[in-house]
Amino acid sequence: MTKNTKILIKNGRVVDADNNLDAVLDILVENSRITQVAKNITNGASEIIDATGKIVLPGLVDMHVHLREPGREDKETVASGSQAAAKGGVTSCLAMPNTQPAIDCVENMRVLKNIIQKTAKVNVFIAASITRNRLGKELTDIAKLKKEGALAITDDGASVDSDELMVRALKIALGQKILAICHSEDKSLAQKGVVNLGYTSTRLGLRGISRESEYQRVARDIALAKKTKAPVHITHVSCRESVELISQAKKKGIKVTCDTCPHYFSLDEDVVLAYDTNMKVNPPLRGKADVASIRQGLKNGVVDAIASDHAPHTENEKDIEFERAEFGSIGLETELAVSITELIHTGLLSWSALVKKLALNPARILGLNKGTLSVGADADIIVVAPDKEWQVEKENFLSKSKNSAFLGRRLKGIVEYTICQGRIVYKNEVS
Ligand code: DOR
Ligand code: ZN
Numbered sequence: 001m002t003k004n005t006k007i008l009i010k011n012g013r014v015v016d017a018d019n020n021l022d023a024v025l026d027i028l029v030e031n032s033r034i035t036q037v038a039k040n041i042t043n044g045a046s047e048i049i050d051a052t053g054k055i056v057l058p059g060l061v062d063m064h065v066h067l068r069e070p071g072r073e074d075k076e077t078v079a080s081g082s083q084a085a086a087k088g089g090v091t092s093c094l095a096m097p098n099t100q101p102a103i104d105c106v107e108n109m110r111v112l113k114n115i116i117q118k119t120a121k122v123n124v125f126i127a128a129s130i131t132r133n134r135l136g137k138e139l140t141d142i143a144k145l146k147k148e149g150a151l152a153i154t155d156d157g158a159s160v161d162s163d164e165l166m167v168r169a170l171k172i173a174l175g176q177k178i179l180a181i182c183h184s185e186d187k188s189l190a191q192k193g194v195v196n197l198g199y200t201s202t203r204l205g206l207r208g209i210s211r212e213s214e215y216q217r218v219a220r221d222i223a224l225a226k227k228t229k230a231p232v233h234i235t236h237v238s239c240r241e242s243v244e245l246i247s248q249a250k251k252k253g254i255k256v257t258c259d260t261c262p263h264y265f266s267l268d269e270d271v272v273l274a275y276d277t278n279m280k281v282n283p284p285l286r287g288k289a290d291v292a293s294i295r296q297g298l299k300n301g302v303v304d305a306i307a308s309d310h311a312p313h314t315e316n317e318k319d320i321e322f323e324r325a326e327f328g329s330i331g332l333e334t335e336l337a338v339s340i341t342e343l344i345h346t347g348l349l350s351w352s353a354l355v356k357k358l359a360l361n362p363a364r365i366l367g368l369n370k371g372t373l374s375v376g377a378d379a380d381i382i383v384v385a386p387d388k389e390w391q392v393e394k395e396n397f398l399s400k401s402k403n404s405a406f407l408g409r410r411l412k413g414i415v416e417y418t419i420c421q422g423r424i425v426y427k428n429e430v431s
Contacts, residue, residue, distance in 0.1 A: 005046040006030050007419065012051025012383060015351040016058060017360050018372035022352055027056060029379040032422035037375060047424070049417055051383050057355055058371050059091025059122075059380035059420060060336060061362040063181075063259060064156070064235050064307035066328070067093075067124065069115055070108075071100025076312040076400045078112075079119040081332065084310075084399040086426035088333040089415040091380035092123040092363070092370050093310075097134070098157040104129040104140045109148045122420045123380070125366070127152040127181065130169045136160050139169055146176045151366050154181035156235065159217055161187070166224055174230035179366060181233045182221040184242070185283065189213035194323050196284040200269040206322060209284050215241035222249045222256055231255040233365055236309050238264045238283040240293035247302040257365050259305035262338035263329060263405050265294045271405075277318045278405050281311070282327035298357060299348055305362040308335045312401030329405035333397055338406060340386060340413030383417040390414055396430075 007029040014025045014037065021037075028036040028043055036043070067081040078095075085093050095112070097103035103112060109126060116124045128150035132138045134157065142153055153173060159182065160166045173180045190213035195201050197208025218234055222245060225232035237243060237260045249256045263281060268291045272279045279285060297303035311328025318325050339358060343349040349357070355371070363371030370380055392409050394402040418426035 006043065007047045007049065007422070007424070008041060008043065008045035009049045009051050009056055009381065009383060012054045012056035014056045014373060015355050016373035017352045017355040019374060021373070027373065027381065029381070029419065029422050032379055034373060034375055034377050034379050037373060049383060054416060055351060055384045055386050057382050057384060058359045058373050059382050059418065060089050060358045061366070061368065061371050062090045062093040062308050062310070062332065062335065063305060063362040063366060065093045065095060065310040065332060066098065066312065067095045068099060068312060070111055074314055077119065078115050078124060079121070080398065080400045081310070081312070082121040082124055084332040084397065085122045086418045086420065087398050087415065089336045089382040089384065089418055090122060090332055091382070091418060091420040092125065092368065094125045094127050094151060094366065096154065096156045097127050097129040102129045102134050103127070104132050104134070106144050106148050109145060109150065113149065121425050125151040127154050127156070129153065130155045130160055130180070131165065134158055136162060136165065139165065142169065142172045142178065143176050146178045150178065152179040152181050154183065154235070156181065156183045159183050159185045159187070163220065163224065167228055170224055170228040170230035170232070174228060179231060179233055181235050183236070184214055184217035184221050184234050186213045186217045189216065194280060195272050196269045196286050198287065200272055203273060204275065211239040211241055211286065214239055214283050215245060218242045218245050222246070222254060225256050226254045229255070231257070234258040235307065236261050236264070236283060237294065237303065239286050239290045243293050243297040243302055247297070250302065257304045259307040259362070260294050260298070260303050261307060261309045262331060262335050265291060265298060266338055266342045267405060275322050277320070277322055277325035278329055278403050278407060280322060280325050280327055281309070281329050281405065295348060298343065304357070305365065306335065306339060306357045307362065308332050312399055313403050314401060318403045328403065330397065330399050330401055330403055333399060334392060334404060334406045334411065336384070336415065337390070337411035337413045341411045344386070345412055379419055379422040381419040382415055385414050385416050387412055388414045
């Protein structure tokens with residue numbers, strides 16, 4: 001990591017959706033901020049990055065990551081997870097509260113804030129839980145958690161089943177101006193399922209998770225957003241009915257936003273047929289029609305954001321029978337390349353549209369002044385080689401855990417530099 005210096009990024013194709021910008025330009029960074037975006041800047045910088053032939057983007061804002069600290073440092077830590085983030089081009093991430101203990105009180109938030117302050121390589125923001133210990137029984141002190149700096153509330157990993165409790169949480173969230181993020185899953189419908197219900201569950205003889213278990217809860221969460229007028233963000237949308245419901249809600253003016261993850265727009269349930277537990281995620285990989293509808297939602301704007309749901313697990317928790325393995329795939333180091341490969345190189349999205357999904361929209365949803373290359377903004381910038389091909393290999397992950405659904409895949413697009421708050425926090429020295 002280099003100290004705060006003047007950094008000049010020269011001749012890159014700068015894509016900044018916030019300023020409707022897509023042109024070959026230079027960017028000057030001074031003392032953690034962007035101070036100039038123009039052609040042929042000649043200011044004497046101490047570090048010059050030649051970005052000829054490269055794409056220069058705002059650092060990614062990933063609104064769904066599991067950093068596992070405190071409590072499961074064997075899976076990931078703030079240090080290892082944020083290093084993985086830097087490698088993946090993610091300069092800001094939102095840490096989910098399903099840690100041990102859960103981030104459900106001011107004391108636990110302070111513990112995590114202290115760890116972040118000491119060890120984070122990129123900006124790490126905190127989501128606190130909606131209910132105590134995420135048990136869905138008793139609300140946390142949302143006002144206090146907000147005051148302590150929580151950016152959102154969520155019981156991620158679980159949904160708050162009680163309508164009455166969720167209404168109370170949303171009313172407080174509205175008053176406190178804190179975002180509620182919904183992991184929309186009706187456990188009474190999903191039961192002990194491990195893969196998508198249908199052909200795959202039948203073929204494999206494994207218990208299925210229906211699409212209803214997701215979209216009926218999406219419908220409930222939308223209804224509560226309408227009733228309380230509180231903004232609601234639905235995370236990791238995986239099936240076509242959810243996209244349809246969110247589309248209709250948006251048309252009615254209900255304050256709902258949503259994200260999906262790279263695995264839901266690039267993989268379908270067929271990849272689970274080999275019993276590879278890295279493909280076991282929650283919600284599960286769905287059918288081809290669902291993948292098509294998620295991609296359509298990304299294109300037409302119904303799906304606002306892409307988040308990784310970076311979910312590290314140890315080999316002991318993954319390299320076992322499918323039914324016993326944990327749900328989740330790591331994603332911080334692959335989300336940009338999967339997005340470039342699947343959305344840019346296929347022509348589905350423009351670079352500007354992709355910047356919205358990966359940086360600008362999540363920043364706006366969270367109320368962060370990020371995801372932009374405006375003069376005066378925090379210098380969170382990445383330099384990307386868009387066509388460079390690489391293979392996803394266990395050995396190359398900086399994350400402590402290696403459970404990636406994309407292992408062995410060839411992807412296009414690699415991060416050459418990640419600058420966070422004006423410091424170079426990652427540089428690709430390998431290829
Ligand atoms: O696949 C998942 N893993 N989905 C979740 O909702 C939770 C996450 C985790 O914490 O491992
Ligand atoms: Zn979740």
